[in-house]
Amino acid sequence: MSEFSNVTVLKKANIYSDGNVTSRTLVFPDGSKKTLGIMLPGEYEFGTAEKELMEIQSGELDVLLPGATDWRTFSDGTAFEVPANAKFSLKVRVVTDYCCSYIK
Amino acid sequence: MSEFSNVTVLKKANIYSDGNVTSRTLVFPDGSKKTLGIMLPGEYEFGTAEKELMEIQSGELDVLLPGATDWRTFSDGTAFEVPANAKFSLKVRVVTDYCCSYIK
Structure with a gap:
């Protein structure tokens, strides 16, 4: 699936780490x-509220998942x-384009 | 208006200048x-195909418009x-969140 149809998009970006991590909701x-x-x-550390599914559309990163060594x-x-x-902690190696789904 | 409703969003990002400029369609x-x-x-230079309206949601930048001195x-x-x-040329001073409308 190359697109999402019939969605509402928030105009304002989510901006973290001086703009090195940004997203649209x-x-x-x-x-x-x-x-x-x-x-x-x-290198980044993020926290979750809900469960998240992170799909990497392009890029490369190393991830230290919760509890992992x-x-x-x-x-x-x-x-x-x-x-x-x-x-969880991330070491992003190259520009990474992701889709994050929040799972209740 | 803080959101756009009933839109289709392309999953893949548009990535320019090593990821220093990115957008979603x-x-x-x-x-x-x-x-x-x-x-x-x-500092960036971009070219247009269609007429563009650039709305700055947050940030600060200097712009040299076509033909301007x-x-x-x-x-x-x-x-x-x-x-x-x-x-047109841009000198972006701080992280800038924009909405660009393409006008036919």
Whole structure:
């Protein structure tokens, strides 16, 4: 699927880490939300509220998932889940285009 | 208006200048298009195909419009137009969140 139809898009961007991580929020007819975002190379730590599914559309990054001791590498066409109320760390190697789904 | 409703959003980002300028494409029910984008600090030159209306949602940048000799400063809540088939230069001072409308 190359596009999302019949969605509401918030005009204002979500901006983190001086703009090195930014995203746009999409709201679907069923009330569910996704963000489409860009991460520039760098190291970041993020926390979740809801469970998240992170789909990597392009790019490459290493991820340390909650409770994990080993970093795992993700790139184009791969995905990972992060539990709710958890922290995870990212080392973004190249500009990364992602889609994050928030799962209730 | 804080959101756009009933739009189609392309999943893949538009990525320019090593990710320092990125945007998402929105298609409206009437077929018209807008992009919602982020520009990180830096100097850029862009060209238009269609006429563009650039609305600055947040940020600050200096713009040299086609044919102009003086740079003009734009920030939160301001906007400028660029004619079709023209080049314009930007000096982005702080992370800038914009909405670009393509006008036929």
